[in-house]
Amino acid sequence: MNEEITFILDSTKESMDGSIDHLLKSFAKIRAGKASPIMLSSVMVDYYGSSTPLAQVANINIPDARTITVQPWEKNMLQEIEKAIQIANLGFNPMNNGDFVIISVPPLTEERRRDLAKQAKAEAEDAKIGIRTARQEANKDIRNLDDASEDVKKNAEADVQELTNKYTKKIEDILVVKEAEIMKV
Structure with missing residues (x-):
């Protein structure tokens, strides 16, 4: 009992x-004002015809408190990743420098x-x-x-x-x- x-x-x-x-x-x-890889957890990238989480096609880094860098494992995925971040409507404006997608996190x-x-x-x-x-x-x-x-x-x-x-x-x-x-x- x-x-x-x-x-x-x-x-x-x-x-x-x-x-x-x-x-x-x-x-x-x-989001609490600081950049975090979790901010991009909802981003899905079109990876050769299938919808794939961003973390599975790229390396996400935080070089400083206001910046997120996304380095794809395949260079030809840069435009797809950039487009996916914009489609996710997270309030970010991604920039592509040829090697990385750089996201500047605006202050709240x-x-x-x-x-x-x-x-x-x-x-x-x-x-x-x-x-x-x-x-x-x-x-x-x-x-x-x-x-x-x-x-x-x-x-x-x-x-x-x-x-x-x-x-x-x-x-x-x-x-x-x-x-x-x-x-x-």
Whole structure:
């Protein structure tokens, strides 16, 4: 019986960890003024007739905080990569110097920073919803245990709530750091 509750708590913790991981990946895609290879993760290049992620046809580097360089493994892919970056509508204007595609990352405006902060809050709220969903599932599983006493069920539900509070606090802490990063000029 105790094993069942331990299993429920472990799977709930795993689900909540998944929500945190998803949040961190989402935050990595939100631009905070500094250049990052993740900014180009959504770019798909037409590589000999098939749509291929940019990272699979080129080397992406960050020589400084405001520049991204893309060096294709095949020189004839330069125009395709340039076109794919423009089509992705990321707000970048790629330049081709014959060897590399160079992207100058423009500084964020105050309005754009606020929009990104709102986007970060929305992502954090989605993660909190994931945490609450995991809590509901765990509580439902605990209530459905046949061979557990009411006291054991109440204690297990209290443990689930403790986990929920811990992960919600973790999300809020991550959000505060990301908002500060976004709003920093």
